[in-house]
Amino acid sequence: MLSTSTGAAHAAILGVGAYRPSIVVPNSELVEAIDSSDEWIQQRSGIKQRRFATPEESVQMMSVACAREALEAAGIEADQVDAVIVATVSHMMQTPAVAPLIATELGCDHPVAFDISAACAGFCHGVGLASDMIRSGSARYALVIGVERLSDILDRTDRGTAFIFADGAGAVVVGPSETPGIGPVVWGSDGEQYDLIRQREDWRDVVAVGSTAMPPLTMQGSSVFRWASFTMAKVGTEAIERAGITPDDLDVFVPHQANMRITDAMARSMKLPERVKIARDVAEQGNTSAASVPLALHRMIQEGDAVSGDLALLIAFGAGLAYAAQVVVLP
Numbered sequence: 001m002l003s004t005s006t007g008a009a010h011a012a013i014l015g016v017g018a019y020r021p022s023i024v025v026p027n028s029e030l031v032e033a034i035d036s037s038d039e040w041i042q043q044r045s046g047i048k049q050r051r052f053a054t055p056e057e058s059v060q061m062m063s064v065a066c067a068r069e070a071l072e073a074a075g076i077e078a079d080q081v082d083a084v085i086v087a088t089v090s091h092m093m094q095t096p097a098v099a100p101l102i103a104t105e106l107g108c109d110h111p112v113a114f115d116i117s118a119a120c121a122g123f124c125h126g127v128g129l130a131s132d133m134i135r136s137g138s139a140r141y142a143l144v145i146g147v148e149r150l151s152d153i154l155d156r157t158d159r160g161t162a163f164i165f166a167d168g169a170g171a172v173v174v175g176p177s178e179t180p181g182i183g184p185v186v187w188g189s190d191g192e193q194y195d196l197i198r199q200r201e202d203w204r205d206v207v208a209v210g211s212t213a214m215p216p217l218t219m220q221g222s223s224v225f226r227w228a229s230f231t232m233a234k235v236g237t238e239a240i241e242r243a244g245i246t247p248d249d250l251d252v253f254v255p256h257q258a259n260m261r262i263t264d265a266m267a268r269s270m271k272l273p274e275r276v277k278i279a280r281d282v283a284e285q286g287n288t289s290a291a292s293v294p295l296a297l298h299r300m301i302q303e304g305d306a307v308s309g310d311l312a313l314l315i316a317f318g319a320g321l322a323y324a325a326q327v328v329v330l331p
């Protein structure tokens with residue numbers, strides 16, 4: 001008979017870190033190329049500004065910076081980390097993954113390290129995976145990083161995406177806990193809607209026509225809006241129920257920072273009480289895809305809107321289509 005591993009009774013988020021890249025880009029700097037206005041963008045998306053990375057602020061650099069802050073907040077040394085999970089769609093090497101590079105720069109001791117491609121949903125996928133790994137005994141401490149440099153694959157003249165997507169990185173340390181700290185993940189996908197958010201072309205088609213331009217992101221905005229506003233509220237409600245709580249027990253709601261109107265529609269559909277604090281980082285940061293949930297959570301902690309012991313609903317969704325949600329206890 002084979003031996004099997006057993007892990008900690010429970011897993012929890014132990015620390016949060018963030019890296020916000022240095023180029024601040026207000027709407028006014030984008031509107032000319034897309035024949036838009038600051039007023040239109042704010043009204044339709046809630047976005048006032050976003051941040052783009054400098055050439056030095058690479059996926060690796062931003063990841064290491066936010067991971068160091070998360071480790072320090074958790075009181076964990078890099079060599080205690082045995083899993084590094086990096087959610088990203090903008091590490092521009094098909095292979096190898098960026099996770100081993102990040103782990104080595106951090107000083108981890110040969111951890112399992114891999115990237116996951118679940119677009120804007122990637123960070124919550126990572127938290128779900130890390131929680132399962134810790135409870136099954138395949139890791140004791142895991143770093144989950146969400147990181148993007150979407151400015152590399154943005155068409156600055158596309159009216160549907162140029163004002164939405166941005167750059168940044170956020171991380172959490174997940175580790176063992178005596179009490180439940182991460183509720184059951186509710187996750188899934190819908191490949192029938194594969195084309196709603198995607199890179200415009202396959203790399204092979206780009207090369208076949210002799211182009212050197214990177215295939216940019218495209219999005220069918222109004223279809224994504226409808227899907228996210230209605231279907232994702234059901235996923236959030238299921239995560240609340242599977243955690244064995246009710247919306248009244250929640251303190252904090254940290255949805256993927258896609259768009260302020262989607263956030264408000266979800267909060268209404270889920271009947272969240274007025275006192276639940278809602279993350280609104282999208283106004284300052286734009287939509288940073290896999291980085292958006294940890295960045296938004298980090299801001300809430302920094303600004304005192306979320307405190308240790310709070311119950312938070314995390315939900316992330318995007319290209320695939322893919323989605324994942326869980327209720328967590330904040331560190």
Ligand SMILES: CC(C)(COP(=O)(O)OP(=O)(O)OC[C@H]1O[C@@H](n2cnc3c(N)ncnc32)[C@H](O)[C@@H]1OP(=O)(O)O)[C@@H](O)C(=O)NCCC(=O)NCCS
Nearest residue numbers: 034035036040044120159160221222224225258259317318
């Ligand atoms: C992108 C989004 C803001 C566009 O808003 P919308 O109301 O769906 O826009 P539509 O494409 O239907 O166009 C509506 C009108 O706005 C205009 N418009 C579109 N983009 C515009 C822009 N960037 N600036 C100004 N006007 C614009 C259109 O021309 C159209 O004008 P008309 O009514 O005179 O024909 C919206 O679809 C959205 O937020 N989608 C979800 C995006 C998202 O969060 N994605 C991330 C998920 S991970």
